[in-house]
Amino acid sequence: MRRDRLYRSSKHSWCCFGLLADQLTWERRELVFIGVLCFTMGMQNAVITKISFAQIRTTHVTGMVTDIGIELGKLAYRHRRHDLDPVVADVRKLGVLSLLVGLFFVGGVLGTLGYLEFGFAVVVPLALCLLAAASALLLADLKGRGRPPGERLVPVALARLSERRGRLVGMPHVDLMAGPPPTHLPVDPAAAELEGGATPAAVVRSHPESPVAWATLAEQARDAGADDVTVYAYARVGYHRSLDMLRRNGWKGHGPVPWEHEPNRGFLRALALLALSARAIGETGEWERCSEFLRDSSPAAYDALLG
Structure with missing residues (x-):
């Protein structure tokens, strides 16, 4: 029935x-x-x-x-x-x-x-x-077919929707077509101590959360001829400290981290050192992953550090 x-x-x-x-x-x-x-x-x-x-x-x-x-x-x-x-x-x-x-x-x-x-x-x-x-x-x-991307109607319509949504819920304008926004880390207090002449080891002890302190310590160890595993260990700590800081500042796992923004350089230097030391100890997969991660985060950093 x-x-x-x-x-x-x-x-x-x-x-x-x-x-x-x-x-x-x-x-x-x-x-x-x-x-x-x-x-x-x-x-x-x-x-x-x-x-x-x-x-x-x-x-x-x-x-x-x-x-x-x-x-x-x-x-x-x-x-x-x-x-x-x-x-x-x-x-x-x-x-x-x-x-x-x-x-x-x-x-x-x-x-x-x-x-x-x-x-x-x-x-x-x-x-x-x-x-x-x-x-x-x-x-x-x-x-909008046949027009340049910036003149197409969909981005314009999305921008209008974004502005309207921002007025309604009190949020800033978001351009959906532009991808994730760049991440800008805050000033690292360890950078001032390093510039003042403090040794990287001392700065790491006082600022163990600092990416720039660990990156500088790894660079110092590499320049002093330390074992590649030691450089790898310092760089990896700096890399993971960087990820923690990136997430606290709105990073969602991908997106640009500009080299031009000075506080970002601790993360980018640690990532480059991790890639180089991984290659030095024969960890090819990690070298490829980290070098690609660096290129995606900042082409300028890739050219300056690995290019």
């Missing part, structure tokens, strides 16, 4: 998906239904990713639940060490993600009830709404 009712309800579909489903057997209609769902989810995810500037992906429920758990953990965390940056929860992000997960639950319930009542036709209006929402950028892209 339920299959008969679903079959009759699908005859009222006013879209090509529903009409196609009516012409197939029950088993084949299920394949069409899966295709419609995949299209709807993909279009929804693409649209929301675009308009949120890659901060929200609405079909990744497990990822959102994980992020909610992270923010709740930050809220519950009690800061115990004064030498580390405080752990601060993003309450706005927590609220947005909680709302999205709640809407997923409500939508799942309503979608199930709608399917049982109306059949395949229940997903077609939603898919068409998402297609209409994406059509503006699609048409802009088609109109």
Whole structure:
């Protein structure tokens, strides 16, 4: 009885998906239904990713639940060490993600009830709404064919959306087409001590978190003819200290770290020394990975240190 009712309800579909489903057997209609769902989810995810500037992906429920758990953990965390940056929860992000997960639950319930009542036709209006929402950028892209990249309409439309979004939520303008922004590390207090004549070993003891101190210590060991393994060890410590500092300053695992910004040079020097010492001890894979990492982070640093 339920299959008969679903079959009759699908005859009222006013879209090509529903009409196609009516012409197939029950088993084949299920394949069409899966295709419609995949299209709807993909279009929804693409649209929301675009308009949120890659901060929200609405079909990744497990990822959102994980992020909610992270923010709740930050809220519950009690800061115990004064030498580390405080752990601060993003309450706005927590609220947005909680709302999205709640809407997923409500939508799942309503979608199930709608399917049982109306059949395949229940997903077609939603898919068409998402297609209409994406059509503006699609048409802009088609109109921009043959123009130079800077004059195409999609970047302009995205920039307008970004500015509007910035006014609404108090965030700065983000150019989605430009990739991740450059990371600029703060001034390293160890640099002043090194310039004042302090030995690298003494500066490392007073500033063990300093990339420039470890990079300078590795350079001193190399110039003094120390064993390659010693240089490798110093450079690797500086490299990992650098990663900690980069992450604390907004780095997401990739993106430019300009050589021209002086405080970045401790990280870049440590990375170059790690690459060279890895090659010296026969660790070819690490040499290739670190040298490529250096080139991606700063072509100018690569030319200055490895070129």
